[in-house]
Amino acid sequence: MSSSAGAQGAPIKSTGLHIGEPAPGVKKVDPIIVADNITRTFGGLTAVQVEHLEIPRGAITALIGPNGAGKTTLFNLLTGFDKPDTGEWTFDGQGISGIPAFKVARKGQVRTFQLTKALGLLTVLDNMKLGAKGQSGESLARALFPWFWSKQEKQIEERAIELLTRFKLDAKKDDYAASLSGGQRKLLEMARALMSEPSLVMLDEPMAGVNPALTQSLLDHILDLKTQGMTVLFVEHDMHMVRHIADWVVVMAEGRVVAEGDPHEVMANPAVIDAYLGSHHDEDLGNLDTGVMNAIKELADDDADDDKR
Amino acid sequence: MIDWILLLSNAAQEIISPTTAAYALAALGLAIHFGFTGLLNFGQAGFMMLGAYGFAIATLTFEWPVWAAMLTGVVASIVFALILGIPTLRLRADYLAIVTIAAAEIVRLLFTTNTFEPVTGSANGLQGYKGGFEALNPIPPGTYGFGPWVYNEYDWWVRIFGWSLVAIAAFVTWRLFKSPWGRVIKGIREDEDAVRALGKNVYFYKMQSLILGGVFGALAGMIFILPRAVVPSNYQTSLTFFIYAILLLGGAATVFGPIIGSVIFWVLLSFFSGFVARAVEVGWLPFLSNVQAGQLRFILVGIAIMLIVIYRPQGIFGNKKELAFVK
Numbered sequence: 341m342s343s344s345a346g347a348q349g350a351p352i353k354s355t356g357l358h359i360g361e362p363a364p365g366v367k368k369v370d371p372i373i374v375a376d377n378i379t380r381t382f383g384g385l386t387a388v389q390v391e392h393l394e395i396p397r398g399a400i401t402a403l404i405g406p407n408g409a410g411k412t413t414l415f416n417l418l419t420g421f422d423k424p425d426t427g428e429w430t431f432d433g434q435g436i437s438g439i440p441a442f443k444v445a446r447k448g449q450v451r452t453f454q455l456t457k458a459l460g461l462l463t464v465l466d467n468m469k470l471g472a473k474g475q476s477g478e479s480l481a482r483a484l485f486p487w488f489w490s491k492q493e494k495q496i497e498e499r500a501i502e503l504l505t506r507f508k509l510d511a512k513k514d515d516y517a518a519s520l521s522g523g524q525r526k527l528l529e530m531a532r533a534l535m536s537e538p539s540l541v542m543l544d545e546p547m548a549g550v551n552p553a554l555t556q557s558l559l560d561h562i563l564d565l566k567t568q569g570m571t572v573l574f575v576e577h578d579m580h581m582v583r584h585i586a587d588w589v590v591v592m593a594e595g596r597v598v599a600e601g602d603p604h605e606v607m608a609n610p611a612v613i614d615a616y617l618g619s620h621h622d623e624d625l626g627n628l629d630t631g632v633m634n635a636i637k638e639l640a641d642d643d644a645d646d647d648k649r
Numbered sequence: 650m651i652d653w654i655l656l657l658s659n660a661a662q663e664i665i666s667p668t669t670a671a672y673a674l675a676a677l678g679l680a681i682h683f684g685f686t687g688l689l690n691f692g693q694a695g696f697m698m699l700g701a702y703g704f705a706i707a708t709l710t711f712e713w714p715v716w717a718a719m720l721t722g723v724v725a726s727i728v729f730a731l732i733l734g735i736p737t738l739r740l741r742a743d744y745l746a747i748v749t750i751a752a753a754e755i756v757r758l759l760f761t762t763n764t765f766e767p768v769t770g771s772a773n774g775l776q777g778y779k780g781g782f783e784a785l786n787p788i789p790p791g792t793y794g795f796g797p798w799v800y801n802e803y804d805w806w807v808r809i810f811g812w813s814l815v816a817i818a819a820f821v822t823w824r825l826f827k828s829p830w831g832r833v834i835k836g837i838r839e840d841e842d843a844v845r846a847l848g849k850n851v852y853f854y855k856m857q858s859l860i861l862g863g864v865f866g867a868l869a870g871m872i873f874i875l876p877r878a879v880v881p882s883n884y885q886t887s888l889t890f891f892i893y894a895i896l897l898l899g900g901a902a903t904v905f906g907p908i909i910g911s912v913i914f915w916v917l918l919s920f921f922s923g924f925v926a927r928a929v930e931v932g933w934l935p936f937l938s939n940v941q942a943g944q945l946r947f948i949l950v951g952i953a954i955m956l957i958v959i960y961r962p963q964g965i966f967g968n969k970k971e972l973a974f975v976k
Contacts, residue, residue, distance in 0.1 A: 421842065445848035457843035459836050470836050471847050475829045478849070480857050483830035484821065493829065529843075536847060 351563050354587040355602070357396040362601035365392035372397040372540055372571050373418065378427030380413055387413045388424070389595045395540075400562065400572040402582045402603070405592035406616055411575045412454060414592070415544055419451045420444040432539065446473065450538040454545045454575075458525040460518030464509060467517050467528055468500035469493075471535025500535060507531045507561065523554035530561060541565055543574040547581055559585055583607070591615060651931060656923045658797035663915035665798060670811035671697075671873035672915065676895040676907030677818055678865030683893075684901030685826060686858040687838035689746035692733070693866050694888040695753030698881070699725040700867025701874045702760055702769065708778040710768055715781040719871060726867035729756070730860040738855045750886065761881040774880035782806075782875065804876070811872040815908060818865050823904045825861075834858055835902075887947070894954045900964030909965065922946045 359367040371394035380388040388410040395401050403411050416422035418429065420441035428437040431449055445451075459467050475496065476482050477489030504510040507527045512520065517528060526546060533541060546558060563585055565572050576582055582589060582603055589606045591599040593615035599606050606612055663669055675693055682690040703722030707713045713721070733752055737745045760769045769775070788802040800808070825831050833854055836844040845851050873883075891914075899910025922943070928934050929942045937945070957964065 419846070421845075440850075441842075441845045442848050442850050445846055450848075451846050453842070453846070457840045457846075459839035459843060461839055462832070462835055466832055466835075469829070470832055470844065470849075473848055477829035478833055480825075480830055480861075483828035484824050486824075486828070489829060532847070 351585055353602075354396075354399040354566070357399055357588055358600075362605065364597040364600055366394070366600055368394040368396045370397045371395060373429060373431055373573075375418070375429035376427060378414070378417060378424050378429065380410075380417055380422065380424045386595050388417065390414065390427075390597055393590065393597055395571070395573055395590075396588055397571050398566070398569065399587040400566055400574070400585055401588045401590060402586035403573060403575045403590050403592065404577070404579075404582055405598075408594075409592040409615070410595040411592055412544060413595075415451065415542060415575060419449065419542060445536065448537070448539040449542065450533040450536050450540070451542040452526075452529045452533055452544055452546065454548065456522065456525045456529050456549075458517040458520065458528050461516055463514055464504065464517055464520070464528060465497070465500055465513040467532050468504060468513075468535055469496050471532040472496045472499070473536045496535075503531045503534055508557070523550040523558075526550055526558065527554070527561070530558075534565075538570060540571045540573065543572065545575050545577065547576060547578050555581070579607070651924070651927045656920060656927065659923055660916045660920040661797045663919045664912055665808050665812065666915065667807045667811040667872055667876045669911050669915045670808070670815050671869045672892060672895055673869075673908040673911035674811075674815050674818055674872060675866050675869035675892050676899070676911055677815070677822060677904070678862035678869065679892055679896050680901060680903065680907045681822060681858055681862035681865065683896065684903070685831065685838060686834050686855060686862075687742060688738075688855060688859060688862075689742050690749045690859070690862065691746050691886075691889055692749030692751075692753030693862075693892050694884045694886065695749070695756045696726045696729060696863045696866030697870030697873060697888070698753070698756055698760065698884040699729050700870030701879050701884075702775070702870075703867065704871045705775040705778040705874065705879045706768060708781060709775060715785060718778075718781070719868075722867045722871055723864050726863045727860050730863040731856070734856045734859045738852055738859065750889075753884070753889065754886065757881055757884050769881075770879075772881060774878050776878040778879075779875065782810075807872075807875045811875070814868055814872060818868070819904055819908060826904065830854075890954075891950065894950050894957075897954060897957045897962075897964055900967030902968075903964065903966040906964050906966040913965075918946055918950070921949055 357368055359369060373393070373395040375390060375393045377392075378388055378390045379386065403414070405411050413422065417424045417427070420436070420439055420443070423438065428435060430436065431444070431447060434447065436444055436447065436449075459470070462470070475489065476492060477486075482488040501510060501513065504513055507530070509520075509524060509528060509531065512524070517525065520528060526549075530541075530543070530546070543562070546562065547555060550558060559581065562572055562574070566587075574586075586603050589599075589601060589603045590597055591606060591609070591612045593611075598611045598615055599609045601609065675697055678696065679690060679693050682688040682693075700722035703725040704718045707718035707721035708715075729752070733745070733748055737748045759765070761772050762769075763771045765771070783803060783806075786802060786806040788806055790802050792799055792801050793805055794800055826834070833844060833849050836847075836849075837851055837854055841851050895910040895914045896907050897910075898914060899906025899908070922945070925934070925937070925942045925945050926939070929937050929939055934942070
């Protein structure tokens with residue numbers, strides 16, 4: 341398993357992540373998340389039904405699938421923001437099924453949101469500082485006495501400014517986050533997540549609503565996470581991006597994992613094409629029986645008449 | 650003719666009156682709830698009432714010393730905050746609003762009902778609980794002061810005590826909201842889920858905030874009853890809305906806003922209600938009766954709240970960019 345991003349041009353992909361043939365639920369050499377039997381229903385609708393899923397450590401995994409496939413629901417379940425009907429999963433070998441979101445985050449699994457959640461009326465720097473873990477000044481009793489936490493606060497501020505510089509947001513550090521553009525908010529959210537020094541970063545549609553100029557820098561930042569030894573799992577619709585940076589792709593449709601594999605292979609997989617385009621996309625509609633065709637013609641004629649009036 | 654000097658001097662007295670201090674402290678508690686944490690507490694009157702009755706009942710029924718009586722009021726408000734918070738703080742903000750407004754009314758009706766008359770005094774309320782507090786007064790008997798502010802030793806003691814509490818509470822609040830704790834609290838106001846995703850126990854922080862603001866409310870309730878008796882009808886829902894008016898006037902997400910807001914509110918209210926009452930007497934407002942004139946001030950407060958929210962949502966001291974009220 342190699343893991344480093346190319347300096348320029350195409351990033352170097354991590355390979356050899358799986359054991360055996362790539363198929364839904366395939367075993368991984370070194371999984372960071374192992375999930376079993378996760379189901380989540382909303383009324384009569386089964387949003388997620390995943391039998392077995394392993395996310396490889398130290399690689400970038402993309403979770404793709406058409407709208408309504410259950411990607412975000414699975415995200416919410418894995419991060420403790422939603423409770424599953426059944427299922428168990430481990431993170432770094434520890435069972436974390438059913439524990440609240442804040443405890444999941446403390447274990448080093450941090451997420452971002454599809455609709456960016458920058459804390460608008462906090463400054464950019466405060467947003468960053470909030471991300472740091474284990475702050476003694478966050479206890480009510482100690483907060484009153486600055487000498488307990490001012491030293492730690494200084495270290496956190498230094499780290500925050502360093503990260504902001506990397507994300508080119510340092511000039512904005514004293515502005516309210518509400519004044520940032522959509523793309524800058526995405527960057528801030530990602531930078532803030534990094535303040536907690538996570539081992540797994542989960543990004544929910546990091547490219548949604550980001551202009552092309554920022555896309556490249558966001559991609560570089562994501563590749564950078566891998567270089568620094570973090571594992572990335574992201575949900576994305578932009579196939580170009582998936583092909584470009586993902587080492588492994590998990591495809592969901594109708595709540596299930598329908599395919600897994602290396603990005604180029606997986607996109608040629610018939611199950612994936614079916615999921616996106618429907619299983620009858622390459623069939624000719626001409627051989628419908630004549631009764632149906634006549635009915636369709638009549639409807640078309642009616643429409644034409646309506647238009648004339 | 651209208652005695653302007655009397656009107657102005659009555660208004661000036663409100664600047665340091667214990668009632669102003671009590672409202673300032675209650676508004677500061679509400680600033681912690683609403684302005685900093687985003688908790689929509691419509692039951693601040695309930696917290697004040699528990700502080701007032703806790704103090705009075707502990708003194709009269711159990712004959713406890715002043716410090717124990719004060720502690721009783723504070724503990725009562727903490728228990729109240731826990732009862733309100735445990736079921737509602739996991740839900741959306743609106744639910745807390747409904748529950749607090751209802752709970753404050755339940756508390757008021759419990760203190761009004763005849764069933765507990767020997768302890769609560771029902772609708773007549775309680776008095777005669779001030780002995781212990783009076784005994785602590787270090788000021789020798791006599792009248793002191795100048796201009797409109799001439800009071801006897803007890804009145805000065807109440808004022809000093811009340812405003813000292815306000816000063817301590819303001820310092821604590823200022824200190825807290827300059828700390829990482831305050832940062833988490835403000836983050837929760839902006840977006841709970843984002844803060845949760847960063848590994849903070851949002852529910853626990855909201856509970857701390859509800860308790861802290863509630864304790865400030867209870868202490869305000871104690872200051873409120875030192876110059877008067879405990880009467881349940883003082884703690885109607887309108888009390889909470891007066892405190893909201895003060896908070897919005899001064900600036901919801903500020904420390905000094907609620908205090909200055911309270912001073913401005915009471916000076917203006919006293920001046921206007923005095924003015925309207927005299928104006929009716931001398932026949933300037935022939936379409937108003939005396940009773941109607943007394944109600945006019947509630948209308949004025951309502952209009953004032955609307956004007957502030959529309960034209961200056963950040964209040965007098967608030968940061969224009971940090972609009973806690975309108976987003």
